[in-house]
Amino acid sequence: MTAVLGGRPEGVSTLHFAMDEADGIDTRQRLVVIGNGMAGARVVEEVLERGGGDQFAITVFGEEPHGNYNRIMLSHVLAGEEHEDDIVLNSHDWYADNGVVLRAGVRVVRIDTHAKVVHAADGTTAPYDQLVIATGSRSFVPPMTGLYQAEEQLIPGVFGFRTIDDTRAMLAAAAEHDKAVVVGGGLLGLEAARALQGHGLAVEVVHAGTHLMNQQLGAEAGAILAKSVEALGIVVHLATRTTEVIGPDRVRGVVLADGRAIDADMLVLAAGIRPVTEVALMSGIEVERGVVVDDQLRTDDPDVYAVGECAQHRGELYGLVAPVWEQARVLADLLTGTDPDAEYHGSRTATKLKVAGVDVATMGISRPERDSDEFLVISEPKRGVHLSVVVRDDKLIGATLLGDTRKVAYLTQAFDRGTPLPEERIKLLVDLSDGAAEVGVAELPHDSQVCNCNGVTKGAICEAVAGGCGSVGAVMDKTRAGKGCGSCKGLVKQVVEWAADGDVVEDPAASWYVPGIPMAKPELMAAIRERGLLSPSAVFAALAPGGAEDAKSKMGLTSLLRMIWGKDAVQENDAKFINDRVHGNIQRDGTFSVVPQIKGGVTTPAQLRKIADVAEKYEVPMVKITGGQRIDLLGVRKEDLPAMWNDLGMPSGYAYGKSFRTVKTCVGSDFCRFGLGDSTQLGIDLETRFQGIESPAKMKMAVVGCPRNCAEAYVKDVGVVAVGNGKWEVYVGGAAGASIRKGDLLATVDSPEAVMELSGRFMQYYRENANWLERTYDFVPRIGLEKIKAVLLEDSEGICAELDANMQQSIDAYTDPWGQDGKAPATPGQFRTALPLVELPLVPVR
Amino acid sequence: MSVTQSEAAAGGPGLFGTQEVSAGTPHVVGRVEEVPPGEGRAFVVDGVQVAVFRLRDGSLHATQAACPHAGGPLADGQTDLDVLVCPLHLYTFRWTDGTSPGGAASLRVYPVHEESGQLVVTV
Numbered sequence: 023m024t025a026v027l028g029g030r031p032e033g034v035s036t037l038h039f040a041m042d043e044a045d046g047i048d049t050r051q052r053l054v055v056i057g058n059g060m061a062g063a064r065v066v067e068e069v070l071e072r073g074g075g076d077q078f079a080i081t082v083f084g085e086e087p088h089g090n091y092n093r094i095m096l097s098h099v100l101a102g103e104e105h106e107d108d109i110v111l112n113s114h115d116w117y118a119d120n121g122v123v124l125r126a127g128v129r130v131v132r133i134d135t136h137a138k139v140v141h142a143a144d145g146t147t148a149p150y151d152q153l154v155i156a157t158g159s160r161s162f163v164p165p166m167t168g169l170y171q172a173e174e175q176l177i178p179g180v181f182g183f184r185t186i187d188d189t190r191a192m193l194a195a196a197a198e199h200d201k202a203v204v205v206g207g208g209l210l211g212l213e214a215a216r217a218l219q220g221h222g223l224a225v226e227v228v229h230a231g232t233h234l235m236n237q238q239l240g241a242e243a244g245a246i247l248a249k250s251v252e253a254l255g256i257v258v259h260l261a262t263r264t265t266e267v268i269g270p271d272r273v274r275g276v277v278l279a280d281g282r283a284i285d286a287d288m289l290v291l292a293a294g295i296r297p298v299t300e301v302a303l304m305s306g307i308e309v310e311r312g313v314v315v316d317d318q319l320r321t322d323d324p325d326v327y328a329v330g331e332c333a334q335h336r337g338e339l340y341g342l343v344a345p346v347w348e349q350a351r352v353l354a355d356l357l358t359g360t361d362p363d364a365e366y367h368g369s370r371t372a373t374k375l376k377v378a379g380v381d382v383a384t385m386g387i388s389r390p391e392r393d394s395d396e397f398l399v400i401s402e403p404k405r406g407v408h409l410s411v412v413v414r415d416d417k418l419i420g421a422t423l424l425g426d427t428r429k430v431a432y433l434t435q436a437f438d439r440g441t442p443l444p445e446e447r448i449k450l451l452v453d454l455s456d457g458a459a460e461v462g463v464a465e466l467p468h469d470s471q472v473c474n475c476n477g478v479t480k481g482a483i484c485e486a487v488a489g490g491c492g493s494v495g496a497v498m499d500k501t502r503a504g505k506g507c508g509s510c511k512g513l514v515k516q517v518v519e520w521a522a523d524g525d526v527v528e529d530p531a532a533s534w535y536v537p538g539i540p541m542a543k544p545e546l547m548a549a550i551r552e553r554g555l556l557s558p559s560a561v562f563a564a565l566a567p568g569g570a571e572d573a574k575s576k577m578g579l580t581s582l583l584r585m586i587w588g589k590d591a592v593q594e595n596d597a598k599f600i601n602d603r604v605h606g607n608i609q610r611d612g613t614f615s616v617v618p619q620i621k622g623g624v625t626t627p628a629q630l631r632k633i634a635d636v637a638e639k640y641e642v643p644m645v646k647i648t649g650g651q652r653i654d655l656l657g658v659r660k661e662d663l664p665a666m667w668n669d670l671g672m673p674s675g676y677a678y679g680k681s682f683r684t685v686k687t688c689v690g691s692d693f694c695r696f697g698l699g700d701s702t703q704l705g706i707d708l709e710t711r712f713q714g715i716e717s718p719a720k721m722k723m724a725v726v727g728c729p730r731n732c733a734e735a736y737v738k739d740v741g742v743v744a745v746g747n748g749k750w751e752v753y754v755g756g757a758a759g760a761s762i763r764k765g766d767l768l769a770t771v772d773s774p775e776a777v778m779e780l781s782g783r784f785m786q787y788y789r790e791n792a793n794w795l796e797r798t799y800d801f802v803p804r805i806g807l808e809k810i811k812a813v814l815l816e817d818s819e820g821i822c823a824e825l826d827a828n829m830q831q832s833i834d835a836y837t838d839p840w841g842q843d844g845k846a847p848a849t850p851g852q853f854r855t856a857l858p859l860v861e862l863p864l865v866p867v868r
Numbered sequence: 869m870s871v872t873q874s875e876a877a878a879g880g881p882g883l884f885g886t887q888e889v890s891a892g893t894p895h896v897v898g899r900v901e902e903v904p905p906g907e908g909r910a911f912v913v914d915g916v917q918v919a920v921f922r923l924r925d926g927s928l929h930a931t932q933a934a935c936p937h938a939g940g941p942l943a944d945g946q947t948d949l950d951v952l953v954c955p956l957h958l959y960t961f962r963w964t965d966g967t968s969p970g971g972a973a974s975l976r977v978y979p980v981h982e983e984s985g986q987l988v989v990t991v
């Protein structure tokens with residue numbers, strides 16, 4: 023993969039007019055930045071923000087071909103939680119739009135400080151008036167034998183973890199291999215280990231220190247972290263090193279200092295970083311461990327500055343992004359003359375991170391250093407929690423929070439400001455009783471950093487609010503706060519609420535059912551009923567601003583209209599998502615999946631035989647037993663769908679829709695020695711009754727024959743549990759997907775018929791009141807169980823009969839879409855391929 | 869096998885690639901009724917894959933057939949008068965110039981018009 027991140031498609035070019043182009047004179051000073059990473063790009067942003075675009079013609083050299091991206095988020099990309107496109111901070115277009123010349127993919131080799139010219143590896147030069155070095159760091163390659171193949175070439179299978187290209191290479195390798203060794207048990211190593219493990223690799227971490235994250239954590243906290251990490255299934259080797267790579271053609275394993283060998287196909291080096299200083303060295307600029315700078319971030323050459331991880335300030339090197347933001351601000355103040363006396367005095371490193379899923383916050387020292395230092399520790403190894411503070415002369419000089427970072431805002435303030443500490447020191451770590459000691463956001467200093475990833479202070483958030491951002495979302499868009507790792511979102515919200523004095527508008531659109539029509543669901547439903555609007559286009563024409571249709575609202579409207587009007591709703595295929603147009607789930611290559619209905623997970627030899635025949639006839643690339651107790655035929659060409667359905671002769675299992683899906687069942691009283699009720703039959707009956715019903719989001723059910731819960735009924739949208747004596751418990755709002763929630767017990771009823779009635783009533787209440795795409799696990803807590811009970815069990819609103827009738831109307835409107843569209847297409851070309859020149863499928867064939 | 873961004877976006881003769889834009893030749897690809905209102909259909913024009921859309925106001929648009937993000941089948945996307953939404957990851961693209969408000973690479977758009985019931989795409 024060679025795509026340029028934040029790049030522009032080939033052939034697109036932007037005309038760039040320099041100032042005074044007409045006269046051919048650009049009177050601006052020339053500012054050149056070496057390094058297009060987080061520091062370099064931030065300096066440019068800060069300069070532009072101060073009006074520097076009029077003062078400087080800016081050129082940025084970046085060795086990487088990409089735009090500037092959020093390096094912090096690479097662990098998320100590696101984990102597959104984030105798409106690489108979504109971590110771009112400044113795309114190539116951004117530079118063009120701001121009149122900044124980006125020389126992406128061009129390495130600078132030397133600076134001629136006398137002639138004030140920068141020399142690049144491609145032979146080009148760039149003259150400067152002011153120069154900024156922001157070359158960052160690279161992965162440290164620890165010495166071990168067998169690491170190199172030929173001249174300086176690492177053998178295949180060895181990876182650093184610094185750039186998007188490193189990350190892509192690891193992702194590609196992870197797909198092919200199954201064992202990885204990560205060298206280094208610090209932040210980076212643990213993130214890499216966790217991410218690779220998520221891709222199914224067996225991962226072992228080799229760490230030279232005696233405990234994990236020894237840079238930030240004391241030994242006890244490190245030990246607890248090791249437990250949490252090992253609980254994830256990652257093997258940790260402490261106090262040893264890798265001395266040898268077993269090769270020779272590619273990585274096959276490593277040997278540890280104690281002689282043990284570990285098999286591995288991938289070796290990830292995360293054993294620290296080293297500042298990139300070659301350019302400065304070659305150019306005669308003073309370098310010790312990093313490029314030496316003074317409090318104005320100046321090197322020993324007055325027109326050359328250095329910022330970020332390559333810079334050494336007062337003997338310190340930094341390896342986190344927060345100091346980068348502070349340095350960039352100071353430097354921009356100086357360069358633009360906004361504050362000619364601006365100075366950087368170093369950063370007190372307080373960090374808040376999420377490491378391998380565990381929250382970690384550290385500041386200052388982690389252990390007492392003098393006899394008089396007070397040291398308070400709360401350790402709960404079982405919960406993976408370790409909290410400690412170090413107090414000297416009544417001032418907080420260090421804190422470590424592992425596994426529970428609720429007190430971080432308060433402690434950071436005490437640490438930064440030296441504010442007085444409570445007499446009862448324990449209040450530093452836990453809220454005793456009423457939590458009155460909690461320091462609110464009100465007392466957070468203006469310049470305290472709220473979002474570390476993007477360097478956003480409380481002050482910046484307040485400014486955004488003062489500048490008219492009226493909602494949390496608007497503030498996040500404007501400042502980027504909360505858009506990094508996301509761990510500060512709660513705090514951002516609190517600050518916004520405080521700054522707006524409680525006058526925060528919910529994003530107006532947040533209450534709308536779909537983005538294109540400014541109405542909440544009850545209002546929208548009333549309007550649709552009143553005006554008799556039967557189709558999505560009629561709804562847009564009557565209710566959308568200017569009558570404009572909106573692509574992202576169509577699917578939600580289609581679902582709503584089907585619920586309101588049943589059979590009478592007018593179908594418009596363009597208002598359906600592709601899955602609903604062709605009744606199958608679209609795959610990554612444009613093929614589809616076919617999941618026939620198998621009620622309650624119960625099938626027959628004849629059905630299985632038919633599925634087998636069809637799978638062979640249509641060369642289905644993969645046949646898979648799903649987590650929903652049925653069979654998925656994956657990778658089917660769109661044009662084959664109708665014929666396949668016809669050959670199968672089975673109804674659709676609706677595995678593609680926002681609709682009622684499956685009812686999982688267990689073998690229940692018919693076969694199981696513990697069964698207390700006929701869960702299998704009840705499951706089949708439920709699936710027969712509610713098949714295909716549209717809903718705001720998926721509705722999944724399960725019925726189990728006893729509380730052993732083999733079919734996972736406690737974690738379903740509606741779950742039913744036989745408890746003996748003919749009684750059944752009905753749970754609602756359970757989930758075990760992206761969220762995990764045990765369902766709430768709605769009622770215990772005494773017959774299968776009562777289960778059918780109550781489930782249907784609940785689902786109808788949900789269908790009528792839930793927001794689009796709101797699953798029951800959000801809906802139930804939002805409405806509140808007590809309210810739901812009152813409405814559905816005591817008929818407190820007098821709507822039970824209506825709910826039952828409305829559900830019945832939808833049930834009556836059911837037709838099997840495969841039987842229907844299979845015979846005559848709903849629209850011309852409904853099943854025509856959308857990528858005609860491509861041999862499908864491209865998904866793997868098993 | 870997966871479709872990389874470079875192949876789709878660079879416009880080179882990759883797997884789902886389109887060819888270099890030249891002055892362009894008009895081609896009849898089918899009849900207007902083949903594209904239902906609000907939907908898109910894919911066609912091959914002179915060896916190039918294009919997706920042709922007929923919006924609900926009757927206007928016609930043509931774009932490259934594979935999404936520049938990850939090769940998604942754009943003819944299966946949803947439309948309104950302003951944008952096209954790719955079915956795979958829901959990036960949107962403006963009809964006016966093919967740019968993506970969500971930050972995906974831009975989409976190539978081709979001139980298309982109707983001539984006595986026929987769809988004519990210039991590639």
Ligand code: SRM
Pocket residue numbers: 607608609614615617646647648649650651652653654677678683684686720722757758759760761797
């Ligand atoms: C096929 C299957 C995996 C399997 O191989 O077993 C599957 C496959 C997909 N799941 Fe699932 N889920 C499958 C069982 C589950 C289950 C288990 C279950 O149903 O008991 C869950 C957890 C329960 C739940 O729904 O919460 C599950 C939670 C999800 C989620 C997370 C939903 C949530 O809000 O937490 C998504 C994403 C979404 O809905 O946005 C998802 C989305 C998907 C999609 C539809 C992704 C997509 O949009 O393309 C996958 C479609 C593959 C395809 O083309 O067929 N799938 N998925 C399972 C089909 C079950 C069936 O027979 O219908």
Ligand SMILES: Cc1cc2nc3c(=O)[nH]c(=O)nc-3n(C[C@H](O)[C@H](O)[C@H](O)COP(=O)(O)OP(=O)(O)OC[C@H]3O[C@@H](n4cnc5c(N)ncnc54)[C@H](O)[C@@H]3O)c2cc1C
Pocket residue numbers: 056057058059060061062083084085086093094095096097128129130131156157158159183184185210298301329330331332340341342343344346375474
């Ligand atoms: C996987 C990962 C996770 C991280 N997580 C966190 C975190 O959670 N929290 C945190 O605070 N920090 C984290 N960091 C650290 C953070 O990313 C760095 O502190 C930050 O990127 C430093 O910025 P920089 O500009 O100094 O260096 P970089 O971002 O590395 O930028 C330097 C750039 O200069 C370029 N360059 C170098 N030499 C030349 C040359 N001669 N010519 C042209 N260009 C050149 C390089 O190619 C590079 O693009 C993480 C880092 C990684 C790798």
Ligand code: SF4
Pocket residue numbers: 688689690691694695696697698726727728729730731732733
């Ligand atoms: S839930 Fe109960 S009845 Fe069902 S299989 Fe498990 S033990 Fe048997």
Ligand code: FES
Pocket residue numbers: 935936937938939940954955956957958959
């Ligand atoms: S392929 Fe089109 S949005 Fe991802």
